[in-house]
Amino acid sequence: xxxxxxxxxxxxxxxxxxxxxxxxxxxxxxxxxxxxxxxxxxxxxxxxxxxxxxxxxxxxxxxxxxxxxxxxxxxxxxxxxxxxxxxxxxxxxxxxxxxxxxxxxxxxxxxxxxxxxxxxxxxxxxxxxxxxxxxxxxxxxxxxxxxxxxxxxxxxxxxxxxxxxxxxxxxxxxxxxxxxxxxxxxxxxxxxxxxxxxxxxxxxxxxxxxxxxxxxxxxxxxxxxxxxxxxxxxxxxxxxxxxxxxxxxxxxxxxxxxxxxxxxxxxxxxxxxxxxxxxxxxxxxxxxxxxxxxxxxxxxxxxxxxxxxxxxxxxxxxxx
Amino acid sequence: xxxxxxxxxxxxxxxxxxxxxxxxxxxxxxxxxxxxxxxxxxxxxxxxxxxxxxxxxxxxxxxxxxxxxxxxxxxxxxxxxxxxxxxxxxxxxxxxxxxxxxxxxxxxxxxxxxxxxxxxxxxxxxxxxxxxxxxxxxxxxxxxxxxxxxxxxxxxxxxxxxxxxxxxxxxxxxxxxxxxxxxxxxxxxxxxxxxxxxxxxxxxxxxxxxxxxxxxxxxxxxxxxxxxxxxxxxxxxxxxxxxxxxxxxxxxxxxxxxxxxxxxxxxxxxxxxxxxxxxxxxxxxxxxxxxxxxxxxxxxxxxxxxxxxxxxxxxxxxxx
Numbered sequence: 072x073x074x075x076x077x078x079x080x081x082x083x084x085x086x087x088x089x090x091x092x093x094x095x096x097x098x099x100x101x102x103x104x105x106x107x108x109x110x111x112x113x114x115x116x117x118x119x120x121x122x123x124x125x126x127x128x129x130x131x132x133x134x135x136x137x138x139x140x141x142x143x144x145x146x147x148x149x150x151x152x153x154x155x156x157x158x159x160x161x162x163x164x165x166x167x168x169x170x171x172x173x174x175x176x177x178x179x180x181x182x183x184x185x186x187x188x189x190x191x192x193x194x195x196x197x198x199x200x201x202x203x204x205x206x207x208x209x210x211x212x213x214x215x216x217x218x219x220x221x222x223x224x225x226x227x228x229x230x231x232x233x234x235x236x237x238x239x240x241x242x243x244x245x246x247x248x249x250x251x252x253x254x255x256x257x258x259x260x261x262x263x264x265x266x267x268x269x270x271x272x273x274x275x276x277x278x279x280x281x282x283x284x285x286x287x288x289x290x291x292x293x294x295x296x297x298x299x300x301x302x303x304x305x306x307x308x309x310x311x312x313x314x315x316x317x318x319x320x321x322x323x324x325x326x327x328x329x330x331x332x333x334x335x336x337x338x339x340x341x342x343x344x345x346x347x348x349x350x351x352x353x354x355x356x357x358x359x360x361x362x363x364x365x366x367x368x369x370x371x372x373x374x375x376x377x378x379x380x381x382x383x384x385x386x387x388x389x390x391x
Numbered sequence: 392x393x394x395x396x397x398x399x400x401x402x403x404x405x406x407x408x409x410x411x412x413x414x415x416x417x418x419x420x421x422x423x424x425x426x427x428x429x430x431x432x433x434x435x436x437x438x439x440x441x442x443x444x445x446x447x448x449x450x451x452x453x454x455x456x457x458x459x460x461x462x463x464x465x466x467x468x469x470x471x472x473x474x475x476x477x478x479x480x481x482x483x484x485x486x487x488x489x490x491x492x493x494x495x496x497x498x499x500x501x502x503x504x505x506x507x508x509x510x511x512x513x514x515x516x517x518x519x520x521x522x523x524x525x526x527x528x529x530x531x532x533x534x535x536x537x538x539x540x541x542x543x544x545x546x547x548x549x550x551x552x553x554x555x556x557x558x559x560x561x562x563x564x565x566x567x568x569x570x571x572x573x574x575x576x577x578x579x580x581x582x583x584x585x586x587x588x589x590x591x592x593x594x595x596x597x598x599x600x601x602x603x604x605x606x607x608x609x610x611x612x613x614x615x616x617x618x619x620x621x622x623x624x625x626x627x628x629x630x631x632x633x634x635x636x637x638x639x640x641x642x643x644x645x646x647x648x649x650x651x652x653x654x655x656x657x658x659x660x661x662x663x664x665x666x667x668x669x670x671x672x673x674x675x676x677x678x679x680x681x682x683x684x685x686x687x688x689x690x691x692x693x694x695x696x697x698x699x700x701x702x703x704x705x706x707x708x709x710x711x
Contacts, residue, residue, distance in 0.1 A: 105528040105588070106528065106584055107588075108588075108591055136532060137533045143537045145515070145516060145517060145518070146482060146486070147513045149482040149518055153483055310562045310567075311566075320479070320522075321478070350437065350438075350610065354438050354479075354556065354609045377438070377439040380481060380487065382684040383439065
């Protein structure tokens, strides 16, 4: 949104008289206008000699706001968008797909929570491989702790049971999969904002090219970027955390990307472990999954903490 | 003079107006207290505590017709506006619950009949999501015109305005308050200003379209911060002269549930009814065999002495 001055060229009704009138009410930008009571403004405009013109200006501003905004959708529109664009992406592990009703849903933010070495990164790498291989989509991988391993991905590709895939040895399937996984090393939240904003711009400009869509965005781990900025007395840390959350959800929703983030565990009050990032972060993800690993059998158990349509407590196991 | 003698409305219009203002009982789980249009209900609870679920269920009861093709559905036959500030709403879940509700009614086997009814109901559910406070204000400022259009198209008026959840931008707005003000006449507390504007706009919309407002609010502070000894650690309490974040202790069933108010006082004064939901302790024991979870709901304002146990199943929410 813009200062009123910059609107003058495009909308002649927002002229200097109108701007002076608005300035007398402390309105300099569209944001100020939003915070101001329109009725008060209109009744004040009536007292002026140029009331008609001022009223036109106010209506012009209202229609600018209206045009900026997305339309009111009905349940049918939503459902259609959901059915057309928000499929679930298979994770490559049958148990988890069954647990999550198909896998990671596009348009949603899924969070993996688990203690250290519970298999969070392994799960991320596995899911990335599956999506790159099966859906021919590209995967954006934000790596915050240097845990990304191309070897591990090569291993997952080699494990593939898909016969067609293995036959085409000369097409270098591994090369293709690796080409589709784009990894960024990110070490601070501001870097992450940079990458995400750039990604948003790229996605918007490439919206109509559908040859290799971004299907999955992974942040491993989001908590290691956010924990350092939390704490202290001000709300800035939390504000950044919530902003990142909204940015991720926006990317997910507008561009039909499945977002997967990981979060570590910290010691709670009563000696039990609980997810890091606290209460405020709980409102961010759509789906929250707790990971735990049995060291002897080397199986990972995924149990649902939160899901829009599934009860918490359900679980599935898988070997990574 | 003549106009003064003429009636303002005929009996039919008056009856419609009186019926509109009469309190009505919402279907369970919000059936504890009769509500009327113009009331503002706040649904408080940690995440997850089935808040969005309760909204969905209430929405379904509103959009379903009372009778349709000689079949009793017991709905309220009105429109619902859902403003999604958390950006986590899952339309598939609403659609699933609606289908269950339609199937529940016996005596109808006609698939076409069901499909038409389903489509009718879904088109009565109006949805919009916002990524920040300005978008929220934009939505509210232009909602009147949009609603008018929809109400004319459907021939029925809207009954409930749902906001999920009202505190979503709390942290971001709080941090904005700390930016240096561009000129001295502006109020410094941004979150305060935004809340004032939001309340103002909701009042205006509900004046034009008499509606019940139901807003959810997640408790974003952990219990330990409400303990009196720790509150002092939080610096912002010091610069908070309006005593807008009062800590509350609610004791019920030997279980201290604490939540701290964080919305500005202008919003708190706007709320007329308050409901607290939380996960029930014994849900883990029971939820193994079925896809269901348990929650408790209690009325804080007005105070009701009984709390209710809610069971969330595939088909929706039931009162135990």
